[in-house]
Amino acid sequence: MAGRLRSGIIGTGFMGEVHAHAVRAAGGTVSAVAGRTTAGAERAAPALGALHPAASPEALIERDDVDVVHICTPNATHARYAKMAIAAGKAVICEKPLATSAHDAAELADLAHRQGTVAAVPFVYRFYPAVREARALVARGDAGRLWLLHGSYLQDWLADGDATNWRVDPAAGGASRAFGDIGVHWCDLMEFVTGQRITRLVASTSQAFAERGGDGASFPVATEDGAAVLFETDQGATGSVVVSQVSPGRKNQLWFSFDGTEASLSFDQEQPDTLWVGRTDAASRIAVGPDTLATEGGRRYARLPAGHPQGYQDSFNAFVADVYEAVRGDAPDGLPTFADGLRAAQLTQALVASAREGAWVSVPTHDRISTII
Known part of the structure; x- marks a missing residue:
């Protein structure tokens, strides 16, 4: 996939902001953001630099202007949203834990493997x-x-x-x-x-x-x-x-x-x-x-x-940049x-x-x- 990648961020809290910053640092666009409510997404969109608020996480996943879905929601929701994003043909970055059970995590890992989907977890250290x-x-x-x-x-x-x-x-x-x-x-x-x-x-x-x-x-x-x-x-x-x-x-x-x-x-x-x-x-x-x-x-x-320390956000930016390189067809070493x-x-x-x-x-x-x- 060539050109500027377009991302959708599900989650409007601290981690959503970290992801949004990393998207922009990697040269991507935050096309949409979704929260628990439409009103929450509308409030968060300017802070995250998103072009559009989405009515729901499900609506964000289905958008044509989203290539990569970033899941930054409470843990128990991760598996459901990740499965939906893979089914929609989107690349996925899902906050850990990938799922709240090893069985569900195994199903997601296998699904991403079989579909050939770029699916990453931010082990950014x-x-x-x-x-x-x-x-x-x-x-x-x-x-x-x-x-x-x-x-x-x-x-x-x-x-x-x-x-x-x-x-x-x-x-x-x-x-x-x-x-x-x-x-x-x-x-x-x-x-x-x-x-x-x-x-x-x-x-x-x-x-x-x-x-x-x-x-x-x-x-x-x-x-x-x-x-x-x-x-x-x-x-x-x-x-x-x-x-x-x-x-x-x-x-x-x-x-x-x-x-x-x-x-x-x-x-x-x-x-x-x-x-x-x-x-x-x-x-x-x-x-x-x-x-x-x-x-x-x-x-x-x-x-x-x-002498110029690089910190957590710098590492997160590097992680997202490598994910985007993988979406474009490269295979960065050590991508989680x-x-x-x-x-x-x-x-x-x-x-x-x-x-x-x-x-x-x-x-x-x-x-x-x-x-x-």
């Missing part, structure tokens, strides 16, 4: 230059054999016991909140950078607050505020990740350390302009820039000179697809089962989508 540099260094053997993979993803947006939103409700957000929302980002990044896949895990989940909501409208919380996970991989490594949405002062700290026999590689999303490389004789912080990174994988996404959304759903399902049973749980590692539905 893959698009930080430092992350791509780490991946390339691991691939060429600089770290030696990776044997210990550990880190955390910490936020504080629910640190107030009165704070809540739709994600806290399992009917809208799914059975797992903290892990399903942010823990899967860490796991995707670990598997992407290291090339290793989690084969089994054991998890413990916890709550900072048994109830949420103030002013006499409190309600019991059914999903986790945090989780601690131990895992093993298909290449013999062990690892751990701690996830929390109730860690005061941590705004969005995704941190990892991937430790090998020759070197350790560490990245902190709150300080995205450096990659830490540790060896027994020295440790260094590599500044992110097209002239300072050593690999083509890292340099490809380093748009600014070293519905198969990766399925992988996240499988990990979430395993975490929920492990926390419930207090036992190790195996995670599927199938390469072919059709074998798992």
Whole structure:
């Protein structure tokens, strides 16, 4: 598909704005926006730079001036809208989780595969230059054999016991909140950078607050505020990740350390302009820039000179640009697809089962989508 791509965004909140900015940065046009109501779409259209408000998500999907459908709605609606968009012949970018069950995620991944649809999930932390540099260094053997993979993803947006939103409700957000929302980002990044896949895990989940909501409208919380996970991989490594949405002062700290026999590689999303490389004789912080990174994988996404940090929106812009290149017929390396959304759903399902049973749980590692539905 040549020319300027036209996008429709379903969802008028924070993520809708992020997607709209990325569409424009990729040279696309936001043709239409849809919300829960027509009035909501009309209010959001100017802020998102959309040419038209749509009467409903269904109406947006059917529009002739929409080539790519961006789904930025509560989790429980993702599968339905994604299935409709694929059936309408549209490319799809669907926020994670792809679906609130692994079965539904598998159906969507298989449908997109059979239809040949460009269908992507925004695992955008893959698009930080430092992350791509780490991946390339691991691939060429600089770290030696990776044997210990550990880190955390910490936020504080629910640190107030009165704070809540739709994600806290399992009917809208799914059975797992903290892990399903942010823990899967860490796991995707670990598997992407290291090339290793989690084969089994054991998890413990916890709550900072048994109830949420103030002013006499409190309600019991059914999903986790945090989780601690131990895992093993298909290449013999062990690892751990701690996830929390109730860690005061941590705004969005995704941190990892991937430790090998020759070197350790560490990245902190709150300080995205450096990659830490540790060896027994020295440790260094590599500044992110097209002239300072050593690999083509890292340099490809380093748009600014070293000392000019690129952040979350820059990575999101790069993700959407790669999706649009795929729609035009190219095949960008490392594009997260519905198969990766399925992988996240499988990990979430395993975490929920492990926390419930207090036992190790195996995670599927199938390469072919059709074998798992």
